[in-house]
Amino acid sequence: SSMLRGRHFITTQEFSKDEIDLMLDLSSDLKRKFAVGELTPWLLYKTVFMIFFDESTRTRNSIEAGITQLGGHAHFLNPKVMQTAHGEVARDTAMILSRYGHAIAVRHCAYKIGNAYLRELAKHSSVPILNLQDDYYHPMQVLADMMTIREKFGQNTRGLKVGISWAYAESHLKPLSVPQSQILLFPRYGLDVTLAYPEGFDLMPEIVEQAKKNAEENGTKFEISHDMDAAFEDADIVIPKSWGGFFVSDNPEEIMAETRKHKDWICTPDKMKLAKRHAIYMHALPADRGREVVNEVIDGPQSVVIDEAENRLHTAKAVMALTMGGRP
Numbered sequence: 001s002s003m004l005r006g007r008h009f010i011t012t013q014e015f016s017k018d019e020i021d022l023m024l025d026l027s028s029d030l031k032r033k034f035a036v037g038e039l040t041p042w043l044l045y046k047t048v049f050m051i052f053f054d055e056s057t058r059t060r061n062s063i064e065a066g067i068t069q070l071g072g073h074a075h076f077l078n079p080k081v082m083q084t085a086h087g088e089v090a091r092d093t094a095m096i097l098s099r100y101g102h103a104i105a106v107r108h109c110a111y112k113i114g115n116a117y118l119r120e121l122a123k124h125s126s127v128p129i130l131n132l133q134d135d136y137y138h139p140m141q142v143l144a145d146m147m148t149i150r151e152k153f154g155q156n157t158r159g160l161k162v163g164i165s166w167a168y169a170e171s172h173l174k175p176l177s178v179p180q181s182q183i184l185l186f187p188r189y190g191l192d193v194t195l196a197y198p199e200g201f202d203l204m205p206e207i208v209e210q211a212k213k214n215a216e217e218n219g220t221k222f223e224i225s226h227d228m229d230a231a232f233e234d235a236d237i238v239i240p241k242s243w244g245g246f247f248v249s250d251n252p253e254e255i256m257a258e259t260r261k262h263k264d265w266i267c268t269p270d271k272m273k274l275a276k277r278h279a280i281y282m283h284a285l286p287a288d289r290g291r292e293v294v295n296e297v298i299d300g301p302q303s304v305v306i307d308e309a310e311n312r313l314h315t316a317k318a319v320m321a322l323t324m325g326g327r328p
């Protein structure tokens with residue numbers, strides 16, 4: 001399929017449902033092929049440049065292993081080893097790397113900087129810009145999440161309830177790209193969404209508006225609560241995370257002081273009992289064990305976090321194969 005060739009992948013919102021279906025279907029196809037050792041050299045001799053402004057376990061390694069399995073090469077970079085360190089602008093970086101390789105994949109989570117940097121690259125790049133997480137979106141993650149949900153519940157996901165919550169973050173203060181990506185995509189697959197978070201821990205208003213619009217257009221429910229239990233009650237899928245009070249303040253000290261007030265926002269077996277019996281526990285990882293979830297839940301029978309993390313490989317391969325134009 002050439003439908004997605006050359007396209008930038010910055011948010012799923014810029015792709016039609018058919019296009020996202022194509023990504024998910026190809027992800028499953030690639031997963032089956034990988035399991036039986038069938039070769040998929042669809043990006044033979046092609047290079048993806050990866051620029052990581054922030055750390056990563058899953059994202060870097062899924063891209064790197066993924067493109068190896070597609071016959072190409074991933075080149076790992078960070079701003080310190082590039083002239084970016086001396087102020088080289090995104091425009092020049094984009095135009096030069098475009099001449100050398102076939103995609104530029106970037107993680108840049110700095111608030112009010114990351115997404116703008118990716119957009120600037122996209123303006124000047126002649127090869128696809130792939131978003132590996134910015135301050136607004138984490139589209140690679142939400143594709144893997146959606147793939148995992150379809151594997152666990154079947155292709156028809158309409159009417160399933162997903163509860164997403166966040167509050168307390170001692171160890172990693174991060175922007176809200178994961179829940180924001182989830183609320184944008186899940187309604188398009190018929191999921192009813194409940195968001196729970198303490199007052200002041202809001203997502204970006206324009207993204208919540210878009211998510212509500214998506215829900216309306218798809219006839220799904222979209223609810224916001226400040227009671228953690230609301231996300232769990234009767235849920236088929238729970239995604240509790242500790243993103244912290246990112247919008248409570250600009251001051252990290254104040255943010256930490258605020259987040260410490262919400263230590264009870266932790267996923268425990270008692271919380272899981274509020275959800276449906278067959279409910280699955282999801283988490284993008286890394287998990288803050290003991291603070292946002294107890295081991296008994298994340299290592300327990302309802303947890304699908306390792307499958308979810310595995311699916312980062314298959315979805316990354318699908319996105320690269322489709323956008324970098326290698327699929328026969």
Ligand code: CP
Nearest residue numbers: 056057058059284285
């Ligand atoms: N979920 C996720 O993006 O993990 P990494 O930060 O390890 O890449």
